[in-house]
Amino acid sequence: MIILDGKATAKKIRAKVAEQVSGLLAEGMRAPGLAVILVGDDPASQVYVANKERACKEAGFISETFRLAASTSQAELEALILKLNARSDIDGILLQLPLPRGLDSDYLLALISPEKDVDGFHPVNMGRLALGLPGLRPCTPAGVIELLKEYDLKTVGKHAVVVGRSNIVGKPLAMLLAGPGDFGNATVTVCHSKTPDLSAVTRQADFIFLAIGRPRLLGPEMVRPGTVIIDVGINRTEQGLCGDADFEALCKIASAMTPAPGGVGPMTIAMLLSNTFQAYQTRN
Numbered sequence: 704m705i706i707l708d709g710k711a712t713a714k715k716i717r718a719k720v721a722e723q724v725s726g727l728l729a730e731g732m733r734a735p736g737l738a739v740i741l742v743g744d745d746p747a748s749q750v751y752v753a754n755k756e757r758a759c760k761e762a763g764f765i766s767e768t769f770r771l772a773a774s775t776s777q778a779e780l781e782a783l784i785l786k787l788n789a790r791s792d793i794d795g796i797l798l799q800l801p802l803p804r805g806l807d808s809d810y811l812l813a814l815i816s817p818e819k820d821v822d823g824f825h826p827v828n829m830g831r832l833a834l835g836l837p838g839l840r841p842c843t844p845a846g847v848i849e850l851l852k853e854y855d856l857k858t859v860g861k862h863a864v865v866v867g868r869s870n871i872v873g874k875p876l877a878m879l880l881a882g883p884g885d886f887g888n889a890t891v892t893v894c895h896s897k898t899p900d901l902s903a904v905t906r907q908a909d910f911i912f913l914a915i916g917r918p919r920l921l922g923p924e925m926v927r928p929g930t931v932i933i934d935v936g937i938n939r940t941e942q943g944l945c946g947d948a949d950f951e952a953l954c955k956i957a958s959a960m961t962p963a964p965g966g967v968g969p970m971t972i973a974m975l976l977s978n979t980f981q982a983y984q985t986r987n
């Protein structure tokens with residue numbers, strides 16, 4: 704079985720972005736700028752934001768993080784987003800989710816200028832994805848596709864089963880897999896919490912993509928030999944972090960699989976850098 708190494712692949716992507724940035728700086732151009740807004744003190748979000756800051760710095764970006772109290776009002780956030788939309792040195796704006804209760808994330812995400820929406824969650828960018836038009840793609844699904852590319856795991860004509868239909872992972876991933884290209888053109892089935900017999904579907908898959916948030920839900924009895932398994936899940940258990948797949952048990956059955964952690968997670972950050980660079984280029 705091939706272990707799909709997201710860490711190594713992400714490193715390559717980050718190095719390529721850093722090289723492009725140093726080229727720009729050598730020509731006397733400004734560095735790409737990313738603004739991250741973190742509201743409240745959710746511990747997981749704090750870790751994610753610190754990782755994003757570090758990655759930006761390594762790539763030669765300018766990163767500005769706004770750490771705001773959980774009591775920040777909707778109006779204050781609205782004003783900050785509008786100010787960042789207007790700033791010419793900021794190419795990407797990332798509103799770290801989840802937001803504390805009482806703040807309307809859908810409303811606030813839609814205020815971000817679509818060309819600075821490096822998370823790809825703005826209705827315009829999601830609409831562009833659905834229509835097959837160019838735009839900023841959500842980082843995690845885009846990272847999954849990049850990982851398939853790295854290992855040349857073509858999905859054309861294959862049965863791709865996506866488990867989970869969230870706006871940030873499952874839904875956009877299903878659209879990418881059904882889209883054009885060697886790493887699209889799949890026959891896509893989307894499963895979710897109301898799918899009555901998940902095993903019956905996953906057993907027919909050539910590729911299984913898991914974005915559920917249930918520790919080791921996918922077991923060996925649910926998979927036929929040779930399947931490619933991409934595990935987006937990150938679950939905190941008493942034994943530490945694990946994915947949505949039973950990695951140990953599936954190792955003997957899958958033809959290729961991502962570890963979790965160390966698979967899709969690092970790809971998400973790499974794609975954030977790549978999206979910020981894309982936004983920079985579009986704006987220059």
Ligand code: NAD
Binds near residue numbers: 937
């Ligand atoms: P979510 O909670 O928004 O969505 C979960 C989805 O799983 C829902 O669509 C639901 O219908 C489906 N589901 C729940 N129970 C199910 C079951 N028993 N059978 C079939 N489907 C079921 O989650 P999300 O935001 O998409 O995240 C999913 C997982 O991916 C989480 O573990 C999260 O931490 C992880 N994640 C990882 C990254 C990364 O960078 N690697 C990024 C985003 C999310």
